[in-house]
Amino acid sequence: MAFTRARRLDELPSYLFIEIDRKKKAAIAAGKDVIDLGVGDPDRPTPTFVIEEMARAIYDPKHHRYPFDDGAPEFKREVAAWFRRRFGVELDPATELLSVIGTKEALGHLPLACLNPGDVALIPQPGYPVYQSATIFAGGRPYVMPLAEERGWLPELELIPGDVLRRTRLMFLNYPNNPTGAVADRAFFERCIALAQRHDFIVVQDAAYSEMCFDAPAPSILSLPGARECCIELHSLSKTFNMTGWRLGFAAGNPDVVTALAKVKGNVDSGQFGAIQEAGAAAYREYDRPEIAAIRETYRRRRDVLVDGLRRVGFGVRPPAATFYVFAGCPGGIDSMTCATRMLEEASVVAIPGIGFGAAGEGYVRFALCAEVERIAEAAERIAKIRWSSVRGS
Numbered sequence: 572m573a574f575t576r577a578r579r580l581d582e583l584p585s586y587l588f589i590e591i592d593r594k595k596k597a598a599i600a601a602g603k604d605v606i607d608l609g610v611g612d613p614d615r616p617t618p619t620f621v622i623e624e625m626a627r628a629i630y631d632p633k634h635h636r637y638p639f640d641d642g643a644p645e646f647k648r649e650v651a652a653w654f655r656r657r658f659g660v661e662l663d664p665a666t667e668l669l670s671v672i673g674t675k676e677a678l679g680h681l682p683l684a685c686l687n688p689g690d691v692a693l694i695p696q697p698g699y700p701v702y703q704s705a706t707i708f709a710g711g712r713p714y715v716m717p718l719a720e721e722r723g724w725l726p727e728l729e730l731i732p733g734d735v736l737r738r739t740r741l742m743f744l745n746y747p748n749n750p751t752g753a754v755a756d757r758a759f760f761e762r763c764i765a766l767a768q769r770h771d772f773i774v775v776q777d778a779a780y781s782e783m784c785f786d787a788p789a790p791s792i793l794s795l796p797g798a799r800e801c802c803i804e805l806h807s808l809s810k811t812f813n814m815t816g817w818r819l820g821f822a823a824g825n826p827d828v829v830t831a832l833a834k835v836k837g838n839v840d841s842g843q844f845g846a847i848q849e850a851g852a853a854a855y856r857e858y859d860r861p862e863i864a865a866i867r868e869t870y871r872r873r874r875d876v877l878v879d880g881l882r883r884v885g886f887g888v889r890p891p892a893a894t895f896y897v898f899a900g901c902p903g904g905i906d907s908m909t910c911a912t913r914m915l916e917e918a919s920v921v922a923i924p925g926i927g928f929g930a931a932g933e934g935y936v937r938f939a940l941c942a943e944v945e946r947i948a949e950a951a952e953r954i955a956k957i958r959w960s961s962v963r964g965s
């Protein structure tokens with residue numbers, strides 16, 4: 572029997588880091604000392620107080636049965652209390668909050684709950700690839716909103732054509748932004764809300780990096796007037812609490828969207844393990860502990876070391892205001908694939924070519940600050956030894 576995979580998989584954008592990934596594995600196999608600044612995955616462990624809560628909760632037999640469909644009440648209660656303290660927004664845990672198995676899961680399922688075949692989803696690029704693949708899985712049409720550095724990496728809403736807006740049911744936003752490190756202000760969110768109200772669509776704001784800001788804290792889109800009618804915001808414990816492996820986050824906002832997403836999830840998963848949600852409740856309850864602020868300070872130090880090093884070599888880069896990414900303009904105007912390939916082959920440093928995040932990412936490479944500061948300093952030294960001036964753009 573010949574297996575033919577479903578056509579929708581062929582509609583996904585091609586995976587452009589595959590070549591870098593292959594070269595990285597080859598370098599490691601060849602015994603090279605590879606410094607991997609490719610993946611955005613915290614290198615430090617989860618704070619001990621969270622692990623201890625999990626160790627206690629795992630013995631409670633109530634967690635050994637199916638979890639509650641829309642999330643553990645104690646987790647949602649703590650999330651609502653944190654949201655009030657952090658953003659000044661009052662959420663009803665019963666109707667406006669839903670536990671999710673990481674924001675990636677929520678992003679993957681939201682289009683199934685919101686889009687009919689042919690409906691448009693507005694997608695920022697460069698951006699997290701899941702917005703586009705989830706739209707395609709739901710039979711929707713992705714419409715790309717290009718982001719550019721000279722506009723603070725915010726989309727130009729005025730450039731979206733009227734006939735696209737008429738068919739738009741979803742708009743994806745992601746601030747603080749992966750891969751650019753940009754933050755959005757309240758005025759930008761206000762303009763998105765006004766557009767959503769005028770054209771009757773839902774704004775999905777991916778807030779995975781809301782707690783990783785180096786200057787002013789990022790606002791929640793839900794703190795703006797009218798947002799709770801037309802927005803859904805996705806939060807994650809992954810990056811904030813070094814918990815990527817645990818798979819926990821929450822969706823907050825419009826109750827009808829929350830209910831629709833819960834309906835999809837009720838048919839594909841049965842929620843996250845209750846003990847993990849209890850540990851997550853402890854994380855938000857004790858958000859003010861010094862070890863959480865220390866996570867942010869660690870990334871700030873790493874950011875400054877890398878940005879300093881890259882600027883001296885001729886990369887176009889300023890310290891990002893948020894996230895653990897540095898999105899740097901390639902030296903000498905070379906293309907992003909050439910730049911990433913040379914760093915890997917000549918310095919054994921892994922970074923992601925910007926083209927992998929969409930055409931608008933060309934000319935940049937993304938470094939993730941997920942290695943100790945000494946290794947990041949070493950990476951910068953090795954990159955400085957590459958003879959960049961001899962490069963001709965390909």
Ligand SMILES: *Cc1c(COP(=O)(O)O)cnc(C)c1O
Pocket residue numbers: 611672673674675676699745749777779806807808809815818819820
């Ligand atoms: C890491 C990341 C996520 C995924 O977070 P999980 O909660 O671990 O699924 C979502 N969005 C962006 C932009 C990310 O970088």
